[in-house]
Amino acid sequence: MEDTPVYKVLVVDDEPDIVELLQYNLEKAGYEVKTANNGKEAIKVAKTFLPQLILMDIMMPKMDGVEAGRQLREMTEIADTYIIYLTARVEEYSELAAFDVGADDYITKPIRPRALLSRIAALFRREQKKHQKNEKKDKIQVGNLTIDRESYIVYNDKTPITLPKKEFEMLFFLAQNPNKVFSRDELLQNIWGTDVYVLARTVDVHIRKVREKIGGGYIKTVKGVGYKLVTD
Numbered sequence: 200m201e202d203t204p205v206y207k208v209l210v211v212d213d214e215p216d217i218v219e220l221l222q223y224n225l226e227k228a229g230y231e232v233k234t235a236n237n238g239k240e241a242i243k244v245a246k247t248f249l250p251q252l253i254l255m256d257i258m259m260p261k262m263d264g265v266e267a268g269r270q271l272r273e274m275t276e277i278a279d280t281y282i283i284y285l286t287a288r289v290e291e292y293s294e295l296a297a298f299d300v301g302a303d304d305y306i307t308k309p310i311r312p313r314a315l316l317s318r319i320a321a322l323f324r325r326e327q328k329k330h331q332k333n334e335k336k337d338k339i340q341v342g343n344l345t346i347d348r349e350s351y352i353v354y355n356d357k358t359p360i361t362l363p364k365k366e367f368e369m370l371f372f373l374a375q376n377p378n379k380v381f382s383r384d385e386l387l388q389n390i391w392g393t394d395v396y397v398l399a400r401t402v403d404v405h406i407r408k409v410r411e412k413i414g415g416g417y418i419k420t421v422k423g424v425g426y427k428l429v430t431d
Contacts, residue, residue, distance in 0.1 A: 202214055206230055206231070207230070207233070208232050209234070213258075219297060252282075264286070270386070284411045341377070346371055366408055368415070377429070378430060380426070383399045387402060
């Protein structure tokens with residue numbers, strides 16, 4: 200991975216064989232890796248390691264992955280960290296619960312290391328492109344809101360509002376394209392990318408949460424079409 204940033208990855212799973220498999224393949228690909236075997240330990244490690252990516256199981260002792268994800272998303276120091284769930288749970292409600300707490304991807308086991316590494320690389324490539332595209336537009340003002348992409352914080356007047364990564368990215372994207380209507384599929388493609396399968400209802404969940412936090416009627420629903428951010 201010459202001339203490529205060394206990204207830090209936290210692997211969280213209670214199955215030692217899976218942890219060993221993931222750590223070996225990630226380190227071989229050039230990532231810096233730390234591990235944890237439950238949600239509580241993951242939170243402790245994340246505070247000091249500050250990973251750019253967390254790969255996490257859902258069914259774990261002491262604290263499951265969904266609750267761990269919820270608490271991790273409340274940590275401002277890793278607000279822009281990606282969370283990918285690797286799980287044997289295939290039920291729709293588990294997937295919705297994962298995205299509800301701010302997951303960036305949801306991959307069912309068994310794990311295929313080469314495919315997983317490809318998805319991770321695509322995730323970081325998109326991140327680099329977003330920063331290059333938006334390097335001159337790190338702050339957007341909409342009404343009383345200041346949307347600061349550098350700190351991943353939204354200010355309502357001077358009051359800071361911390362949003363999970365995907366909620367922030369959705370708000371920032373809509374603010375970049377004011378008064379333009381986007382369908383759920385368009386939002387999914389622009390926020391999650393084409394290589395991640397996400398339920399369309401996930402968009403509705405994120406929109407609802409953003410509305411609850413920023414208030415003011417900034418995001419409007421266009422019935423039968425999608426959503427837009429209004430500036431007047």
